[in-house]
Amino acid sequence: MKIKGRLNIQALVLGLMMFSCSLDIDETDSLITEGNSDVFNGVENVNAAIDNLYNNLSAGNPSQMNTQEELYALSEVTTDELIVPTRGTDWGDNGVWRTLHTHTWAPTHNFINQVWNNKNGAVLRATEIIDPLSNASAEQIAQAKFMRAYNMWVIMDCFGQVPFRNATDGPDVIPEVMSRQQAYDFVVKDLEEAIAALPASQPQSPTKTRAVKATARLLLARVKLNGEVYKGSYGENDLQDVIDLVNEIEAEGYGLESNYFEIFKGPTFESKDVVWALSTDVGSKMWNSLHYNQQELIPNFDKASVNSGGGWNGFATLSEFYDKFEGPTDNNSLGAGQEERRGYTQTLESTNADNEGFGYGFQLGQMYGWREGKAVALTTRTNEPLIFTKEFPGLIGNNEVTGMRLLKYSPANGAYTSGTVIFRFADAHLMRAEAMYRKKDVGAALIEVNKLRAMRANTPPLASLDDATLLDERGRELYLEYIRRTDMIRFGVFKNARGFKQAGDGHTDLFPIPASALLSNPNLSPNPGY
Template identity: 50%
Template sequence: MKKRFYNYLKPIFTIAFLSIITVSCTDLAIEETDSIIAEGSVVFEGVADVDASITNLYNDTYGQLGDQANFFALNEVSTDETLVPTRGTDWGDNGIWRTLHSHTWSATHQYILSTWNNLNQNVLRASQIIDPLSGPTAAQEADARFLRAFSMYFVLDMWGVAPYRNPTDGADVNPSVLSAQEAYDFVVNDLETAIPNLPANGPSESNNRATKAAANFLLAKVILNSERYTGSAPNYQRVVDLVDAIAADGYALQAGYFDLFEQTLDNETIWFANTGVGNRIWNGLHYNQNSPDNTGGGWNGFSTLAEFYDSFEGDPNSNYVGDNQEERRGWVPDASNANSDNLGIGYGFLIGQQYNEDGSILNDRTGEPLVFTKEMPGLSGNGENTGVRIIKYHPGGEGGSFRGHEIVFRYADAHLMKAEAMMRMGGSATTLVNELRTLRGATPLGSVSEADMLAERGRELYVEFWRRNDMLRFGQFTRNWEFKNEASVGDPTWNLYPIPVNALLSNPNLVQNPGY
């Protein structure tokens, strides 16, 4: 079989170009391998190597997850959790970061276009693997269905619709557009079809590929959010049942919060990506914070808001050992606890004076003590020390600061999904939430409201791709937060991203989302 790829965006110049070839080269026999045919006139015959195609699709998906821009930025920088302030001329980038946090993006935003293209291309490639012409085994098809469901779900979640192209459609055929309900049904069907043919792994070093637990996790996530797509109340009992199935496969909460983000085996990691975690480490650390495998230091960009930092227990103005902070807020080393293992770099949220690994005071590039401040003047006009920094993956961990192991699905998330489903069915989430809080060194709650649940998810899952999704489900994505554009507060337009202009021009079946 020959593997055929079509550009997801319909080529504009194909017909005219082929007409020129026909006129000027009518006496030539054109081989089907010639590049001039690849755009529109070649019939899909199935992929040549199914295993290789699946591996390539996993690798490309992992590369997209490991990026600090695009997918990550749309899910995190657009929230109350993460921002990328401009520092002098650093991180200006023509406002591409600032517009995400302030909710002033447009249909020409590069990260919106790139994420749209990446996710839809993933869907098409998975569909080509699944197609009977490719002859996949049941296990191969299940892998591809899981990957297709993952990408299509985020297309639905971000844009409210999902384009779909059949593999046998030529490049001259415009993709159809699935409504929110149709896309939701499509994703659910993919997962339900895949689950029986996926391996029943418990915690395993091979969980960089789909398992029953990973598919059950994604299905629970899709169902929990389903009211946004279908207009009907979710089947909360099914969410509970799916999480119980994950637990039955051997997954459970585990103590030692920051140990979970090492590459060693743990009981919580359901699905991890083989992608470098360097972006999660270095994009917020200062230029003078470094490690043996990155002597050039950090990139001094990403930070968090004071209000998000303040949602954790502990001293509001410092984060040193003994400041009565919960484990998830981490700690900043000083002269008494800086060493070669932690490189003088803290865990969690870095605020206040920063230190070298010998315990000496670390300076900024001007020679002044490097003190990260909670307060920032705005999205622009920042110095190199403004903003609390976030570091969940640590450069001193096993495998170094660029190890290829980033968590995508984690049991603590599933545990909180179950608690939320029970709460929304009229029951109590308090026991399950307090089980997690106690394990993380946080004070148990007397009761759990919706606001408490959203805050708990933020404290447990920061920078794990889910903050936008959570805020939307709880109706909080359009609320006000620091440095947000006042005109966007309360405006439902921003609950969806705009269809990129390029996509609208290439596919007349698409209609721009309201408000753009």
């Protein structure tokens, strides 16, 4: 494979002076093409190329879904769900986490650049597979079109503008740039064509790492539900299309499941609620929040490899998000009567060798562990009780215990268990309810929402439905599933003030186009406000 890149040296020097940052050009840049000669002549091994598209999400280098950075950081740390406070000197990282929470990021922010480069690179590689010169089969093209649509949707959702090059464009051709409306139309077309040729859905298959018809239908429903954001207004049939698409997914055998936290136990997922999952490990989504003295120590055949080093004591959640769930205000212990999705912390009586003190959901209060054959109350590094608190003093100046910790995936399932859920039917079900709501059929929407709540223990039905209640319900069901930022923007509240974040003017609904991309592609323009 030959990889070529061209960059105007004068622009590079000027850019380095203006932005005081390095500008590395690699195979993910928008001015890179690849092929077996100077002119693209088709992908030699299409199956391997498709495998690479999926593998780069699961365990790529740089990593994507198996990290706390990249899209996870942009989707969750920018919202009311997660906060990464500085604890002494820990998690300072030159403000990279704090600027996400306060919406004060810059065009040189590393995680923003990662998403831009990784997703644009994937769009190009999918386009090469789709090109007639690659002689791909109809199903291979459908897989590539789904992956192109998914990655282009992320770019459209995060940045608005979407650069695009044809596979046969030479390295000297500057990519064209689609508007959000143009990208929306392109993604919709790719997904509609992919649905026709993707394999039939298998809702109870344990392996769901490749797209099937339901996977593309769910993404298409998501795109259309956000049509007002992407296009300025809904099309005549957009909301009904969402309802119809979810109906089709349900008709294929997908549906709601009870036992909420069981849904997320990998590495395989036979639950009919899981539509798309990746094999990537979930270690970074567990240990990034847990304390240094919380460890998974007991090796056995039911758990992944042992973590004797403990957590990283970074990520936490805000009390205002916790308070959206029903249950006692200051007690989330097992059996306290809280709604199921809020999870629980283990008690001294419930801690045993199997769970080692790890619970699910919001970790609040005294933490316990299993040490030398018995349950013990854990302590901090200074031998104070390890009691996670609801409140923070601020984004800086924190000690080891400020802030509740949030576990969608738990070390109770293994120290480094694998399997990350990307799409769930519960999301589709709530999208259908929201489409009904936006079509002014509030009664039908409320019935749909309460169908889901009826599947969750200690979760009584709602009496009414409005914008805030519907958004809160999505947060309660779908937290840490890569969708909170998109939801908050659709409901118009992403810019609002919340804990340690001031109200904004709305320009942060889009991330800035990376500085390096603006230098290399003059067809791009800075997003408003940057």
